[in-house]
Amino acid sequence: MTREYILEAGYLFIMDKKTLIIGLGNPILTDDGVGVKVARELEEQINLEAHPELTITEASAGGLRLMEALLGYERVILIDAFYLNSESTTPGKIHHLSLDDLRSISPTQHSTSAHDTSLITALDTAEELGYQIPGEFSIYAVEVENILEFSETPTPAVAKAIPIVVSQILKEFSFTTH
Amino acid sequence: MERITIDPITRLEGHGKIEIFLNEEGNVKNAYLQIPELRGFEQFSIGRPAEEMPRITNRICGVCPEAHHMAATKALDALFDIEPSPVVKKLRELFYSAFYVTDHTVHFYALGGPDFVLGPDSNPAERNILGVIHKVGVDIGIQVIECRKRNHEVIKMLGGRGVHPVAGLPGGWSKSMTKEEREIILDYSQKNIDFALFSLKLFDDIVLANQAYVDLIVSDAFTHKTYYMGTVDDKNLINFYDGLIRVTGPEGAELVKYPSKDYAQHIAERVEPWSYLKFPYLKDVGWKGFVDGVDSGVYCATPLSRFNAADGMATPKAQEHFERFYETLGSKKVDGRFTPVHHRLATHWARLIEMLYAAERMQELANDPEILDPNVRPIATNTPTEGVGSVEAPRGTLTHHYKTDENGILTDVNLIVGTTNNYAPIAMSIKKAAEGLIKGGVVNEGLLNTIEMAFRNYDPCMSCATHSLPGQMPLEVEIKDADGNLIDTQRQYID
Numbered sequence: 001m002t003r004e005y006i007l008e009a010g011y012l013f014i015m016d017k018k019t020l021i022i023g024l025g026n027p028i029l030t031d032d033g034v035g036v037k038v039a040r041e042l043e044e045q046i047n048l049e050a051h052p053e054l055t056i057t058e059a060s061a062g063g064l065r066l067m068e069a070l071l072g073y074e075r076v077i078l079i080d081a082f083y084l085n086s087e088s089t090t091p092g093k094i095h096h097l098s099l100d101d102l103r104s105i106s107p108t109q110h111s112t113s114a115h116d117t118s119l120i121t122a123l124d125t126a127e128e129l130g131y132q133i134p135g136e137f138s139i140y141a142v143e144v145e146n147i148l149e150f151s152e153t154p155t156p157a158v159a160k161a162i163p164i165v166v167s168q169i170l171k172e173f174s175f176t177t178h
Numbered sequence: 179m180e181r182i183t184i185d186p187i188t189r190l191e192g193h194g195k196i197e198i199f200l201n202e203e204g205n206v207k208n209a210y211l212q213i214p215e216l217r218g219f220e221q222f223s224i225g226r227p228a229e230e231m232p233r234i235t236n237r238i239c240g241v242c243p244e245a246h247h248m249a250a251t252k253a254l255d256a257l258f259d260i261e262p263s264p265v266v267k268k269l270r271e272l273f274y275s276a277f278y279v280t281d282h283t284v285h286f287y288a289l290g291g292p293d294f295v296l297g298p299d300s301n302p303a304e305r306n307i308l309g310v311i312h313k314v315g316v317d318i319g320i321q322v323i324e325c326r327k328r329n330h331e332v333i334k335m336l337g338g339r340g341v342h343p344v345a346g347l348p349g350g351w352s353k354s355m356t357k358e359e360r361e362i363i364l365d366y367s368q369k370n371i372d373f374a375l376f377s378l379k380l381f382d383d384i385v386l387a388n389q390a391y392v393d394l395i396v397s398d399a400f401t402h403k404t405y406y407m408g409t410v411d412d413k414n415l416i417n418f419y420d421g422l423i424r425v426t427g428p429e430g431a432e433l434v435k436y437p438s439k440d441y442a443q444h445i446a447e448r449v450e451p452w453s454y455l456k457f458p459y460l461k462d463v464g465w466k467g468f469v470d471g472v473d474s475g476v477y478c479a480t481p482l483s484r485f486n487a488a489d490g491m492a493t494p495k496a497q498e499h500f501e502r503f504y505e506t507l508g509s510k511k512v513d514g515r516f517t518p519v520h521h522r523l524a525t526h527w528a529r530l531i532e533m534l535y536a537a538e539r540m541q542e543l544a545n546d547p548e549i550l551d552p553n554v555r556p557i558a559t560n561t562p563t564e565g566v567g568s569v570e571a572p573r574g575t576l577t578h579h580y581k582t583d584e585n586g587i588l589t590d591v592n593l594i595v596g597t598t599n600n601y602a603p604i605a606m607s608i609k610k611a612a613e614g615l616i617k618g619g620v621v622n623e624g625l626l627n628t629i630e631m632a633f634r635n636y637d638p639c640m641s642c643a644t645h646s647l648p649g650q651m652p653l654e655v656e657i658k659d660a661d662g663n664l665i666d667t668q669r670q671y672i673d
Binding site for chain 2: 027064068069125128129130148150
C-alpha cells in the first residue's frame with residue numbers, strides 16, 4: 001500500500017492516498033455487471049474502518065460521467081467487463097491493465113460512441129482542462145460472454161472469476177479484511 | 179443475413195453496424211442500421227413488485243437513467259391510480275429539467291457539435307470533445323464540465339442518488355426540497371440559462387454565420403418530410419415531463435393528439451425479415467415502407483420533432499429562439515403555427531434551444547412558492563391493474579406500460595424507448611446519405627463521415643446499458659451487391 005509519512009508537531013501521521021474502488025457495469029445484464037459484483041464483494045470483505053482513505057462505489061456510466069467520478073482521487077482501482085465477442089475469447093479470463101494498456105486497446109479517439117466518449121478521451125479532456133486526474137490506475141478486466149441479456153446471474157465462467165479478482169485486489173493492495 | 183465478423187481488437191460494446199445493399203446497377207437500394215438489442219427485459223421484470231420498476235428500469239441505460247426512472251414512476255401513478263399532487267409534479271419536472279440540461283450539453287459539445295465546430299471533413303481523430311476544446315478554448319471545456327457537475331448535483335439532491343435515481347414513488351416523490359436546496363438550485367439554474375445562451379451564441383458564430391454550414395443544413399441530402407411526435411401541454415407548448423402526445427404531419431397539420439395510455443391505438447410495429455429491430459409507425463396512416471410523405475406512417479421523435487409537433491415553448495427566452503429558428507430556416511406561420519422544418523441537421527440547433535428551455539423551466543419551478551411543500555409521499559391504496567407512463571426522453575418519446583396482478587406483481591411489461599421511434603427515419607437518413615456517395619458500385623470518399631452526420635443528429639442510444647471495456651463503438655459499414663455478397667467494409671477507427 002502506498003503511504004505518505006508526515007511529521008507534524010512531533011507526531012508522525014500516516015496519510016494514505018485517497019483511493020477509489022469502482023466497479024463498472026450493469027448488474028442486471030448477465031456478465032456486464034461483473035465489476036459491480038466484485039466491488040460489492042470487496043465492500044463486504046474489506047474492513048473499511050481500517051481504511052479511512054478508501055471509497056468503494058459502483059457505476060454504470062462510461063466516458064465523461066466515469067471520468068468525473070474519478071476526479072479528486074489519487075488512486076483508482078477499476079473493475080470492468082471486457083467484451084471481445086470473438087472465437088478466441090476466454091470468458092472469465094482476468095486481465096490486469098494499466099491506463100497505458102487501456103489506451104493501447106482503445107482503437108480510436110473518435111466519438112462514434114452512442115452517447116459518450118471513451119474513458120481515455122474523457123481523461124485526456126480532463127487533463128487538457130487542467131484537472132488533476134488520478135496518478136495511479138489499476139484496472140481489472142474480466143472477459144465476458146453475455147452482455148445483451150437481462151439477468152442478475154453471470155455465466156458460470158465469469159461467476160468463477162469474481163472471487164479470484166477479489167482476492168487479487170485484496171492482495172495487491174494489502175487491504176485489511178474483517 | 180450474413181453475420182458480422184470483426185477483428186477482435188475492434189470489437190466493442192454496443193456495436194452499431196450499417197448495411198448498404200446495392201442494386202444491379204451498383205447504386206444504393208437499401209441501407210439499414212443494425213443495433214444490438216438487449217434481450218429478455220420483460221421476462222426479467224415479470225414476477226417482481228411493480229414499485230421496483232423505477233429503480234430497475236433506470237439500469238437499462240447508463241445514458242438516460244433519469245428518463246426511465248421518470249417514465250416508470252409515471253406508469254406507477256397510473257397503475258396505482260394515484261394522481262400526484264402539484265408539488266410532486268413540480269419536483270419531478272425540476273429534477274428532469276436538470277437532467278435535460280446536462281444531457282443536451284454532452285450531445286452538443288461531445289457528439290453533434292464536433293461535426294460543425296471542426297467541420298464535417300475534419301480528421302475523425304480530432305472530431306470529439308478534445309478537438310472542440312482545441313478549437314474553441316479550454317475555458318469552454320471547463321464550462322461544459324462545470325455545467326454537468328452542477329446539474330448532476332441537482333439530480334443527486336432531488337433524486338436521492340447520483341447516477342441511478344431512487345426518489346420516484348407511486349403518486350409521490352420520496353424527498354421534499356429544503357430552503358437551502360432551493361437557493362442552490364436557483365443559483366445553478368441561472369448559470370444554466372447563461373450557459374445555454376452562450377451555447378446558442380456559439381452556434382450562431384460557428385454554424386449560422388458560415389454559409390457553407392447553413393447550405394449543408396438545408397441541403398436535400400439531410401432532409402426528410404415525415405410525421406413528427408412530441409409531448410405538449412394544454413396550450414400545445416413543448417413539455418418534457420407531462421402532457422398529451424401530439425403527432426403532426428409533413429405539411430404541419432395535427433394528425434392526432436392522445437394520452438400516452440392510448441399509444442397502442444396509434445403506434446404499431448413493423449417487422450422486417452432482415453432485422454430483429456421493430457420499426458414503429460403510425461397506425462392512423464399505415465406502413466408504406468421507408469419513405470417520406472403524408473401517406474407514409476414513418477414518424478420521428480427528436481428535438482426537431484418536438485419543435486414541429488408543438489406550437490411553441492413555455493418560457494420566454496426559449497420562445498424567442500424558437501421563433502428565430504423557424505424564421506431563419508424559412509418557415510411560414512400558418513394559422514398561428516410555423517410550418518415544419520424538415521432539415522434533420524437543424525435538430526442540433528433545436529437541441530440547444532431545448533437546453534435553454536429546460537434551464538428556464540428549472541428557474542421557474544425553483545421559484546414556485548409551492549415547491550417547498552413537504553407533503554410528497556402519499557399512500558397508494560387502490561388495487562393496481564394496468565398503467566402507462568411516458569415522458570419525452572432527450573432522444574424521443576419514452577413509454578412504459580405495466581400490467582400486474584391484484585398484489586402489484588408484474589405480469590406484463592412493454593417499453594418503447596426513445597431511439598426506437600426513430601429506427602425507420604434513421605434508416606432513411608442513412609440511405610439518403612449513401613445514395614449521394616455510391617454510384618455504379620463506386621464508393622466515394624467521405625461516405626463514413628456523411629453517414630455519421632446523418633444518424634448522429636438523432637442522438638441514437640444503442641445498447642447503452644453496456645459499458646464494458648474498451649468502451650467505445652466504432653462505426654462499421656458493410657456494402658453488399660445485388661446478390662448479397664459483401665463487396666466492401668469500411669470502419670471508422672484509427673489504427
